[in-house]
Amino acid sequence: MNAHVPAGTRRGGHVVRILTIAAHAFTQLARMKVFHFLALFAVVAIASNFLNLPQHEGPESAGAAVLRSIKSWSLGAMTLFSVVIAVAATALLIPKDIEDRTLYTILAKPVPRIDYLAGRLLGVLLLLFVSLLAMDLLMTAVLQVRTAIVLGEQRDMAAALGWPPDAVESLLAETRAAGPGWPLQGAVAAVFVRAAVMASIALLISTFSTSTLFTTVVGLLVYFIGHFQADARDFWLQGGEAGEGAAARLASLALALVLPDFQLFNVIDAVIEGSVVPLATLGRLVLAGGYYVVLFTLASWFIFAEKEI
Amino acid sequence: MAAGLLAAGALRMTWEIPLTRLLRGQELLPPRLDTGTRERIGQTSSAVALGGLRTLVATFLNLRAHTRFTEQRWGELALLFDTITDLAPRTRYYWETGSWHQAYNAASHHLNDSKLPPLRRREAWRSSIRAGRAFLERGIRNNPDDWRLHAALGFLLTDPNKVPAFGDADDCFAAAADAYRRAAEQPDALGYVRRSMLYALARIDDRQDEALALARALHAEGARNHTPTLLCLLLVLESRADPRLDTGRRAIELFGGERRAYDALCNHWRRTRERFPVDGVAAALRSIEARLGIPESESILKSPPPAPFDPDQAFGN
Numbered sequence: 001m002n003a004h005v006p007a008g009t010r011r012g013g014h015v016v017r018i019l020t021i022a023a024h025a026f027t028q029l030a031r032m033k034v035f036h037f038l039a040l041f042a043v044v045a046i047a048s049n050f051l052n053l054p055q056h057e058g059p060e061s062a063g064a065a066v067l068r069s070i071k072s073w074s075l076g077a078m079t080l081f082s083v084v085i086a087v088a089a090t091a092l093l094i095p096k097d098i099e100d101r102t103l104y105t106i107l108a109k110p111v112p113r114i115d116y117l118a119g120r121l122l123g124v125l126l127l128l129f130v131s132l133l134a135m136d137l138l139m140t141a142v143l144q145v146r147t148a149i150v151l152g153e154q155r156d157m158a159a160a161l162g163w164p165p166d167a168v169e170s171l172l173a174e175t176r177a178a179g180p181g182w183p184l185q186g187a188v189a190a191v192f193v194r195a196a197v198m199a200s201i202a203l204l205i206s207t208f209s210t211s212t213l214f215t216t217v218v219g220l221l222v223y224f225i226g227h228f229q230a231d232a233r234d235f236w237l238q239g240g241e242a243g244e245g246a247a248a249r250l251a252s253l254a255l256a257l258v259l260p261d262f263q264l265f266n267v268i269d270a271v272i273e274g275s276v277v278p279l280a281t282l283g284r285l286v287l288a289g290g291y292y293v294v295l296f297t298l299a300s301w302f303i304f305a306e307k308e309i
Numbered sequence: 310m311a312a313g314l315l316a317a318g319a320l321r322m323t324w325e326i327p328l329t330r331l332l333r334g335q336e337l338l339p340p341r342l343d344t345g346t347r348e349r350i351g352q353t354s355s356a357v358a359l360g361g362l363r364t365l366v367a368t369f370l371n372l373r374a375h376t377r378f379t380e381q382r383w384g385e386l387a388l389l390f391d392t393i394t395d396l397a398p399r400t401r402y403y404w405e406t407g408s409w410h411q412a413y414n415a416a417s418h419h420l421n422d423s424k425l426p427p428l429r430r431r432e433a434w435r436s437s438i439r440a441g442r443a444f445l446e447r448g449i450r451n452n453p454d455d456w457r458l459h460a461a462l463g464f465l466l467t468d469p470n471k472v473p474a475f476g477d478a479d480d481c482f483a484a485a486a487d488a489y490r491r492a493a494e495q496p497d498a499l500g501y502v503r504r505s506m507l508y509a510l511a512r513i514d515d516r517q518d519e520a521l522a523l524a525r526a527l528h529a530e531g532a533r534n535h536t537p538t539l540l541c542l543l544l545v546l547e548s549r550a551d552p553r554l555d556t557g558r559r560a561i562e563l564f565g566g567e568r569r570a571y572d573a574l575c576n577h578w579r580r581t582r583e584r585f586p587v588d589g590v591a592a593a594l595r596s597i598e599a600r601l602g603i604p605e606s607e608s609i610l611k612s613p614p615p616a617p618f619d620p621d622q623a624f625g626n
Contacts, residue, residue: 065402069368076365164533167499230329231341233322257318261325267337272364273399275337284328291324295317302310 017111018119025123028096029089034127037085041077041135045142048073067146067178071272074139075187079268081135082128082195083223089127090202091215093120114301117203121297124199128192136188140180147179177274186282187271193289194265198223200296201260207303226262229255260292339363339398346395349388367397374410383415387440394448401455404448412441412465416474420623431624438474441465459492460502467509469582473620478584483516485509503527504539511542512584521546540564541577541590548589556589557596571597581614 048070097103097120106116151172158168202219209215233256239249264285267277277285332338342363370393377386390407397403419425419433445462452458465471466485475481489506492498507527510520524543527534540563548554564570574594578587591610598608605611 068364068400068402072364072368076362079362164500167501170497170499230325233325237326254315256322257315261329263338264325264328264332266339266363267332269339269362269364269397270337270399273397275335275399277337278335281331281335281337284331288321288324288328291321295314295321299310299314302313 014112014115017115018122021106021111021116021119022122022126025093025120026126028093029123029127032092034085034089035131035134037081038131038134041074041081042138044077045070045074045135045138048142067143067150067175068272070139070143070146071178071184074135074142075191075268075272078132078135078139078188078191079194082132082191083198083220085131086124086128086195086199087202087216087219087223089124090121090199091206091209091212091219093124094206095212113304114297117207117297117300117304121199121203121293124203125196128195128199132188132192132195136185140184143180143184147175150175183271183276186277187268189282190265190267190271190277190285193286194262197260197262197289197292197296200293200300204296204300204303207300207307222259223262225255226259227266229259229261230263232256232259233261261288264288336399339396342395346392349392363396364400367393367400367403370396371403371406374406378410378414381418383411383418383437386410386415387444390444394444394451398451401448401452401458404445404452404458405461408441408445408448408461408465410441411444412438412471416441416471427624431620434620434624435474438465438471442475454495456492456495456498456502459488459495460498460505463488463492463502463505463509467505467512467583469584470618472584473618479513479515482509482512482584486513486516500533504534504536507542508538508585511546511586517546517549517586521550537564537573537576538585541573542585544574544593545577545586545588545590548592549586552589554589555596556593557600560593560597561600567597567600571601575609578609579614582617584617 048066094103097106103116107113154171154175155168158171163171198219201222202215205218205222206212206215209218232252235252236249236256239252267275267281267285271277329338370389374386374389374393377383377389387407387410390403390410393403394400394407415437416434419430419437422430422433425433442462442465445458445465449455449458449462463485466475466481466488472478472481486506486509489502489509492502493506503523504527507520507523510516510523513520520542524539524546527539528543544556544560544563547559548556560570560574561567564573571594574590574597577585578590578594594609598605
């Protein structure tokens with residue numbers, strides 16, 4: 001039947017199929033009550049605002065340190081949740097489809113296996129996007145409220161101490177910069193891209209894995225080892241200078257060639273510390289993440305295409 | 310497929326390396342965690358930190374540091390701040406706080422802790438202050454554009470209770486003036502930094518000409534800089550440059566009134582702990598007291614000013 005369909009429509013058919021499978025995956029994951037973790041995040045974000053944890057700051061800072069603390073806790077929780085969801089949700093999908101026999105129903109139709117994989121991955125990415133959006137909104141709201149409180153306290157403190165206007169303005173500007181803003185969105189984008197790469201790796205593992213547990217454990221291991229990829233690469237590039245053995249150098253090369261460089265996405269720490277990721281740099285990070293996602297999805301397809309189901 | 314993955318890996322090295330360099334150049338990637346730091350924070354925290362959550366681990370350690378502070382475990386506190394700043398080297402708060410704990414809190418504890426013999430207390434006091442300074446200087450090397458860290462160093466080096474720990478007072482004030490100068494060079498520095506630079510320069514014996522030039526420049530900038538300390542120092546420096554100056558008349562001119570001049574100069578006369586020069590101040594006070602009709606028996610010059618901080622006396626040597 002496809003032979004009678006014009007080529008342009010067939011290409012459109014790919015997109016429609018991928019979107020349909022993605023929507024199905026998203027619904028399937030939502031029904032698994034994945035979003036319940038958002039309640040936990042809400043507790044973390046709100047608790048980081050209202051718990052008066054001991055700080056060493058003097059009265060002149062009037063609670064400004066808590067803003068860094070909220071960002072640190074919130075972005076940390078977003079990173080952990082997004083990585084765990086990316087790995088666990090992707091690891092669940094193929095085994096669940098086999099268990100429900102959905103996979104046979106889908107592949108019995110003229111659905112290319114790459115469409116199936118891309119659709120499932122897109123569904124997970126959609127889930128990650130919606131989850132991060134919700135967490136981002138909550139973090140921004142909490143920060144907004146707390147920043148307003150801190151600014152008010154600082155104005156009162158400066159008035160009581162008779163600070164000159166330039167000193168007051170400098171303090172308030174610093175506090176505003178520590179509050180919610182676009183630089184923070186750069187960090188959230190980096191969290192999303194890293195989670196997307198993790199989802200594509202979990203997809204690759206799940207194509208040859210024997211169980212969900214195996215995929216999850218190996219996926220999380222890859223996540224941590226991926227943070228050493230840059231070290232392995234440097235070890236290879238500088239190899240021989242300290243008399244390292246050939247086997248060690250080859251192992252480091254293999255690590256550097258196969259695993260993604262997750263350290264690239266550690267710009268989150270710099271944003272929490274007050275740096276701003278330039279838009280061009282953020283664009284390059286997104287492109288880097290895109291390269292990894294495409295690469296690991298294609299690798300998944302090569303394995304899945306040969307798999308007997 | 311394995312060959313394809315390896316080929317793609319080799320291809321991505323061509324942009325991974327420049328991207329890493331770019332991010333490091335823009336100071337968006339923190340320096341690598343050294344082995345010592347990894348050992349200090351333990352395996353779990355190390356894994357979390359390597360997973361891109363270094364600031365989160367630093368936040369937790371900061372809470373732990375607060376406990377060490379309340380328990381007065383200064384050695385462990387210093388080590389904790391070393392670790393915290395390894396994890397979050399661009400957060401000024403940690404550098405300021407770590408230095409403050411060592412140079413002020415630990416030093417005060419050693420000054421008053423009677424459990425140690427005097428010589429050991431004195432050595433612990435001295436080394437705490439020096440460690441606080443070294444910590445702050447390390448913070449400055451990590452954040453050379455942060456004017457507040459430079460200003461914090463200047464503040465520490467001009468603290469009358471800390472200066473004796475650094476040895477030569479002139480060297481100490483010169484280092485403070487240099488710290489304030491570097492702070493003032495930053496575009497977002499507040500105006501008080503240049504005044505603080507003057508206050509440090511004025512206390513160095515062989516840089517009084519430089520101090521006078523700066524005092525005149527600051528005074529000419531307007532009322533914002535006409536603080537009592539600056540006006541007193543301008544008078545003192547002018548008096549030193551021209552010993553024949555009628556300091557009483559000049560003080561009234563600078564302060565805009567006899568009473569204001571008298572109150573400010575009395576205060577300056579008694580700030581001996583801070584080691585400010587007092588050239589011409591006694592003459593000015595005598596002259597203004599005569600104008601105000603203050604009897605000689607009630608003269609400020611009759612009551613001895615407080616002695617500067619002396620570690621020998623404080624530690625009972």
